[in-house]
Amino acid sequence: MSIKVGTVFNYLQLPNVSKFPFVINKRQDGIFIQKGLFVYTKSNEGFLIGVIEEIALLNEYFTDALTIKAYNNNDNPNIIKGLFPSKDFEFAIAIVNCLGLVQFKDENLKEIDRVQRMTYPASPGEGVYIVEEEILHKFLGFDNKYGLNLGYVKVTDSNAKINMNRLLNKHFAILSISGGGKSYLTSILIEELLSRGEDSGTPAIILFDVHGEYVYLKDIPELKDKIKIQDISYFQIGIPNLSPYVFKKYQEQISHVQVRELSKYIKKLNKDKQKKNKYTIQDIIEYIEQESDGNRSTKQALLGWLSELERLNLFGPQENPILNKVIENQQITIFNFQKEISIRKKQIIVDYICNRLFNLRRMNNIPPFLLIIEEAHQFCPEAAHAKAISKPIIEMIAREGRKFMACLCLISQRPKKLSTTALSQCNSKLVLSLKNPYDLKHLMDSSEAITKEYASMISSLGVGEMIVMGNAVNYPVFIDVRKRKFKAKNEETTLAQFCLNWQKKEIK
Ligand SMILES: Nc1ncnc2c1ncn2[C@@H]1O[C@H](COP(=O)(O)OP(=O)(O)OP(=O)(O)O)[C@@H](O)[C@H]1O
Ligand SMILES: [Mg+2]
Known part of the structure; x- marks a missing residue:
């Protein structure tokens, strides 16, 4: 059953091909119409699906200054208030941004036949309905069966199961300000990949963990067989x-x-x-x-x-670990850089590993893999900002990796400092809160999906809220990132608690 939420009407210069307004029905059923809700209406060409981008409240009664003056008359407060039911004059309108025109296979509107660009506006007088979950997920390009469950579609609150092939195969980037939740989201992605059914096909994961944030995974009984931590202190080329x-x-x-x-x-x-x-x-x-x-x-x-x-203490007679032996399907190899401070040394290690992985993959000596690079701007910076030994190989994987099933995930808090070549090859972007206007502009330059409106929405996202766009989904979609299934030991420890723990250690 489709839930009707309103009726298309004429407002200002709308509806046009890309937007339509509708009057929101007064409701008693508890359904709350909000910005971000996906709705559809029938047009001459098929079903027009769009997302509510703005809601306005209008009350004819309060458009006239004199009435307001009379209404607020303190000497005689109830004269007009009693005479006119001013509340009944209030109505809400929503402006919908049209996304696509859908043709269904059958009368029941269950199977999407095809989606096209719209060429004709919605008709005033037509009903507006909430898009049902199943249709919405197909429309957005989710994979309800095997998808990676990263969180909940905003407003609709249904599970956002991103199609793994679409997300990984053409590379992706995770971007936000510091503390925006990039590493948290990455750990959810890892949880999802490692927990996939064995018959669903999952690549090997290799992660450069600059701050030792992922080492906690090894303590989780359900995952520990799939986790290999490599301390960089023992690394040898x-x-x-x-x-x-x-x-x-x-x-x-x-x-x-x-x-x-x-x-x-x-x-x-x-x-x-x-x-x-x-x-x-x-x-x-x-x-x-x-x-x-x-x-x-x-x-x-x-x-x-x-x-x-x-003197760098990095070289020996044999590589350690032997990469073609540690990389395995549906297992994660975490290179822990926590104790290493020399940026040159880190870059040499990243360069060496990336080169080896890419060559091994080309020769088909290791399984398809996903390479996750934390703080990617340190390893693949834009030329104007810095140089890095590891940059050419990362750009090479970004350009050519797809053909060899070598997938790349770049994580950065300063997209502006990240190589444009590498960033523009990341077809999907998971963007959490990003405030710096230069970073936003850089992001807009590197992907056409981000319009000005999206850029302003991105800057207002809170911790744990993201927008997914690009190859992974058919349309940009806002998602509340879910909570971790497996928690780190120190995850909820506050600063004060850390200080107390330290104190105890000192006393001992
Ligand atoms: N979806 C979420 N739900 C609950 N808490 C979250 C979520 N996302 C992030 N947080 C919290 O926000 C804090 C910062 O997250 P995180 O460490 O992932 O940020 P970051 O973007 O990786 O920062 P940095 O750039 O400094 O590495 C963490 O303490 C984490 O617990
Ligand atoms: Mg982080």
């Missing part, structure tokens, strides 16, 4: 896997002449049966020192750069 040019990437000052010199020694090491595939920077250094041929100053400079790289 295998030197035999690196080409001489990668050395130059990690230490920019190595000159081309020195790179050529370096490749000579690497070739030699590879011929040495004992050292082959097991050598370290220290071995290369020893080889250079033993060699009597060659230009002395080139060798000296190269030795200097290699020792500098060695």
Whole structure:
């Protein structure tokens, strides 16, 4: 049964092709008509679905200054109030922003046949009805069976089950101000992906956890078999896997002449049966020192750069962890960067892992994956703001990953500082509260779905409210992010409680 909520009428210059106004029926059934509600009306072409974007209250009675003066007359308060039932003159109107024209397969309006752009306005006098949940979900492009349940559609309060394929495959970004709820939303996404049925097909997840916020997942009994935490302190890049040019990437000052010199020694090491595939920077250094041929100053400079790289404490004879062994379907590998402060070191690690993952995926040696990058502006910044070793590979995955089922999720609190190339390849955007006008403008520039009206709505979102737009849904939709199923131990601990805990520790 469709619930009728009002009647289309003429108001100002409306209805036109993109908007129609309707008078809201007075209701006794408790249904509350609000901004954001999805409604439809019958037009000449089919069923016009739209969303209420504004509600206004009108009362003819209070448009005249003299009446108001008389009404507020303190000497004789009840004269007019008693005579006129002014409340009955009040009526509410809603302005609907049309989204699409729907043709149904049958009379019962259950199966959507197709959705088109509207070309003709709604008819004044026609009834306006609430779009039923089932139709709404099909219209928005949700996947009620296998979708990721991220929260509730605003106003309607039905479960927003975002289609996984549509969200992941063309990459997505999670954006908001600091404290807007990005990491919280990401943990919900992880919960959903890890809890999917085994027969529904779920990629491996790799997450760069800059602040150690996701380590709590390991303590959850239901999930712990699917969680692998890799502490960056033990991370090692295998030197035999690196080409001489990668050395130059990690230490920019190595000159081309020195790179050529370096490749000579690497070739030699590879011929040495004992050292082959097991050598370290220290071995290369020893080889250079033993060699009597060659230009002395080139060798000296190269030795200097290699020792500098060695001091980073990142390189060894073999990679650790061995990436093709840890990455598995429907499991998450969390690289915990909490203890690492050097931004250069972090970028080198991210660069190395991304390169390896992408190559392994191209060779089909690891399952399809979702790579989640927290604080993405640190690893893939816009050129005007900073440089980063890891930027080219992240942009490459953004551009080409889709073809190899390598999905990317960029998380950032400063979209403006994030590479435009990478951001514009993120077809879906989950935007929580974003206040900075520069960030909003950058976002509008990078996706045509965001109009001025949406931008102003985005800036007024609260914690836990988001708009999903782009490839994941057919139309931008506002969603209240749900609560976590699995809570972190410290999640509800206040600052004062942390201080007390600290005090106790001190006393001990
Ligand atoms: N949907 C939600 N329901 C309840 N609480 C939430 C929700 N989203 C966020 N919060 C709370 O808001 C706080 C900030 O969230 P979160 O850490 O996810 O922000 P953030 O955007 O990742 O911030 P930063 O950019 O600093 O990393 C957290 O304490 C979290 O508990
Ligand atoms: Mg965060």
